[in-house]
Amino acid sequence: MLLKLDEMSKGETGLIKRVEGEGKFRRRLFDMGVTPGAEVYLRKKAPLGDPIEITIRGYELSLRKAEASLVLVEVSERDGDK
Amino acid sequence: MEEKKITVALAGNPNSGKTTLFNSLTGSTAHVGNWPGVTVDKREGTYKKLEKPIHVIDLPGIYSLSPYTPEEVVSRNYILDEKPDCVINVVDATNLERNLYLTTQLLEIDVPVVVALNMSDVVRKNGDKIDAKALREKLGVPVVEISALKEENLDELMGEAYRASFEKREGKTVIEQKELLHLINDIKIAFKGKGVENPLFHAVKLAEFDELEVGMHPDLIEMVKEFKTSHQDEVFGDDFEALIADARYTYISKHYASALTRAEGGEKSKEEKEKLTLSDKLDKVFTHRIWAIPIFIVIMFFMFHFTFSEDLFFIGRFTALAQGVAFDDLELIKNPGWVRFLSADYLTPLEDLGALNGVPSIGVWLQSQLGFCTGSLIDVIRQGFAGIGLEGNWFASLMCDGLFTGLDAVLSFVPQILILFLFIAILEDSGYMARIAFILDRAFRKFGLSGKAFIPMLTGFGCSVPAIMATRTLEDEREKNRTIRLMTCFSCGAKAPIWALLAAVGVYAGFDGGVFVFSIYLIGISAAVIYALFMKLFSKSQYVSPFIMELPAYHLPQFRNVMAHLWEKLKHYLIKAGTIIAACTIVIWFLSNFNWNLSLGMVAIEESILADLGRVFNYFFYPIAPLEGGWTYAPAWGVGDGWKYSVSTLTGLIAKEDVVATMAELGLVEGTIALQVEGVYSFALYNLFTIPCFAAIGATHGEQKGKEFWLTILWWFAMSYGAATLCYWLMHFCRTLPALGYPLLVVLVGGVVAAGFVVARRHKKALLAADNA
The missing domain is CATH 1.10.287.1770 (Helix Hairpins)
Known part of the structure; x- marks a missing residue:
């Protein structure tokens, strides 16, 4: 199932398929390891619901939902909570 | 190579322990400056344990050599143009995967590289093992396992770097496609x-x-x-x-x-990891869905309480209550209780009554102790001058009232800067600062600011000087500029005496002092919101700086790093602010003590050049509040006695406390301030928004360069002038010509609300556009 990164729910793991957007945004995502093929785990959402915190390439990264919506993720199964 | 000093540059990710390594290598030889053109710290020092001293430069922490952040540009240009003899790439061994990304870029440059696997002690403690030899073969450059914190293998690292710097290395790429x-x-x-x-x-x-x-x-x-x-x-x-x-x-x-x-046990699953580390447990609490914000508020409260409170833990207030001192009944003060609370006026009458008057916070205590010392010292010098028959002499006055008073003003900020930055350094070093941004981003982003701007803004209520210095933590230049310009909207502690004095005037001018002070703070905050709103409305791009930020693991702040940070801030302040303050204080001293016949010696302030300047300057203020007499008491602050107000705003540049002091000196005290309510408000707003003290100007100059700095000064001035004029006329019309005044008020409020809607709509649109992209 192909999802936007910001649509993932807490505790889900997925595989990055595509990174959209352009210029600085996109470059920054690549530099921080958000590249196609990387595994991503949604750790938590901020108290106000945005931004979100993910685990990627062994560290914790936070990004806004608007930015996360540019990242398309393949989520294998969706069995709810974890 | 004999004549040339070897230069080694440290490059690495933020949080890779680069600064710790730098501090360990260079010790007391380190000094901090700015990279040309940007306000990014440039640390330099010398490593002395080899046969020849090695010059070490700490490049800013970066994730990549992309040209997008000032840090990246600085590091990239330094390595490419200044050509260090060797680059030590500091790598966090506990997070090799992302850290090596920068390494692969550094390897493409024709410069000798040595990879320092930092925190290898932590890797060992976790039971993991890194094969440095294998890595060395793969990368083709020396790889040394070190621990910057425990100072393990540093000599070996520097030895490798020293050897490497004599060799030529041609860049190679890891791209295999x-x-x-x-x-x-x-x-x-x-x-x-x-x-x-x-x-x-x-x-x-x-x-x-x-x-x-x-x-x-x-x-x-x-x-x-x-x-x-x-x-x-x-x-x-x-x-x-x-x-x-x-x-x-x-x-x-x-x-x-x-x-x-x-x-x-091999690779752990993510769920297992979560249960294991202490950092994760802490993070669960600190960024908890419900508790995160209350915890944040408590932390902030104590941080500011310890720095700025006159009454630690409100002991004085509670004692007073317990002893039955109903200080709202005290005849001593006419201001309502909470106005005194803001200016801590209630402590003085408590003392007069012999009650325990509480304990000041560490910041205030240090400040008063220091003030006592410097004050006594100046008195002693003054008496010394008198002793040798120089009382009233211009030279004695220049020294005591000019130079030393100026230096005293510089020093008086030091304790609170130190205490506040102690807290900020701990917050930053521990990793909590990144979480603050995480928690508050959503609320602040709407105004084109990130959550990190919260700390400087809140600090602004205490003192603008450390607040402006604290904007260094904001990565985005534009955001930093905005935050600095907003700073005067947050009424600093030194402005409280002005509000207290003006509140007391309310009895005569017919307004409530409590409402007055409250409204000043409220107007300030609203102005900040409106300013941010209009900045968004009129800025060409709807671009918000991306918030793609690492949330580093929590760790205990290191004493040496915190101290080094404090020392840097202090030195920076003393040099930047100190020189400006001392120079400007002497100028004001001269203007307020001499008349145009310089040779005739010193005169009272009424006859001084400053008074004349105030009279001239007053015409300039004329449009703010031009109406004379006519109503109950008084000429407005633009005319008649007006020059006295103008002079007070001028001396307020030394320190905002001087506004009240100068007013008193010129005979403007509670009973003689004969302003109408609109006069009081416009004078208050002028002082609120205007160019802060010289110390704050000095701090601003440390954070902004060239055009941006002058724009800030201009902005502050324009803002205060505009707000004071608008306020005067609006209130005047509402009071005397309601048929014009209230519709005008409605139009203005309507305009702001409309602007808010436009910004909100654009924001939504931008988000939608991003969604559809």
Whole structure:
């Protein structure tokens, strides 16, 4: 199932398929390891619901939902909570 | 090589322990400056344990050599243009995968590189093992396992760096994809032909359509474009940027995995990891869905309480209550209780009554102790001058009232700067600062600011000087500029006496003092919101700086790092602010003690040059409040007695406390301030928004360069002038000509609300556009 990164729910793991957007945004995502093929785990959402915190390439990264919506993720199964 | 000093640059990710390594290597030889043109710290020092001293430069923490953040540009230009003899790439060994990404870029530059695997003690403690030898073979450069914190293997690291700096190294790339490599080689050859240094690095960057490279080599970009159309990769299409980033990570995951041996049990699952580390447990609490914000508020409260409170833990207030001192009944003060609370006026009458008057916070205590010392010292010097018959002499006055008073003003900020930055350094070093941004981002983003702007703004209520200095933590230049300009909206502690004095005037002018002070704070905050709103409305792009930020693991702040940070801030302040304050204080001293007949010696302030300047300056204030007499008591602050108000705002530049002091000196005290309510408000708003004290100007100059700095000064002035004028006329019309005044008020409020809607709509649209992209 192909999802936007910001649509993932807490505790889900997925595989990055595509990174959209352009210029600085996109470059920054690549530099921080958000590249196609990387595994991503949604750790938590901020108290106000945005931004979100993910685990990627062994560290914790936070990004806004608007930015996360540019990242398309393949989520294998969706069995709810974890 | 005999004559030249070896220079080694430290490059690495933020939070890789680079600064700790730098502090360990250079010790007391370190000194901090600015990189030219930007306000990014430049640390330099000397490593002395080898036969020759080695010059060490700490480059700012970066994730990549992209040209997007000032830190990246600084580091990139330094390595490419200044050509250090060797680059030590500090790598967090507990997070090899992302850290090595920068390494793969550094390796493309024709410079000797030594990789320092920092925190290798932590890796060992976790039971993991990194095969440095294997890594060394793969990367082709020396790899040394170190611990900057425990100072392990540092001599070995520097030895390797020293040896490497005599060797020449040609850049090599980790990109293995055949077609891409082909293109890069073609560009590289073209660059070589043109005599470009570091051809490989530039070639890779050009293939990525890197902004800087495209601008520098417009002739070659055609070649890349042509190649792009002829070559289509099946996975990423013609997207070379993604292709190259992917190539780097592919290389890293292929090789770091083989060099890393995990502890028994192998790769842990994410859920297991979460249960294991203390950092994760802490994070669960600190960024908890419900508790995060209350915890944050409590932390902030104590931080500011310890720095600025006159009454620690409100002991004085509670004692007073317990002793039955109903201080609202005290005849001593006419201000309502909470106005005194803000200015801590209630402590004085408590003391007069012999009640225990509480304990000041550490910041205030240090400040008063220091003030006592410097004050006594100045008195002693003054008496000394009197003793040798120089009382009233201009030289004695220049020394005591000019120079020393100026220096006293400089020093008086030091305790609170130290205490506040102690807290900020701890917050930053522990990793909590990043979480603050995480928690508050959503609320602040709407105004074009990130959550990190919260700390400088809140600090602004205490003192603008450390607040402006604290904007250094904001990465985005534009955001930093905005935050600095907003600073005067937050009424600082030194302005409280002005509000207290004006509140007391309310009895005569017919308004409630409590409402007055409250409304001043409220107007300030509203102005900040309106300002941020209009900045968003009129800025050309709807661009919000991306918030793609690492949340580093929590760790205990290191004493040495915190102290080094404090020392840097203090030195920076003393040099930057100190010189400006001392110079300006002397100028004001001169203007307020002499008349135009310089030779005739000193005069009272009424007859001084400053008074005359105030009278002239007063015409300038005329449009703010021009109406004389007519109503109940008083000329407005633009005319009649008006020059006295004008002079007070001028001396307020030394320190905002001087506004009240000068007013008193000129005979403007509670009973004689004969302003109408609109006069009081416009005078208050002028003082609120105007250019803060010289110390704050000095701090601003440390954070903003050239045009931005002057724009800030201009902005502050324009804001205060505009707000005071608007306020005067609006209130005046509402009071005397309601038929005009209230509709005007409605139109203004309506305009602001409309602007708010437009911004909100645009914001939504931008988000939708991003969604649809």
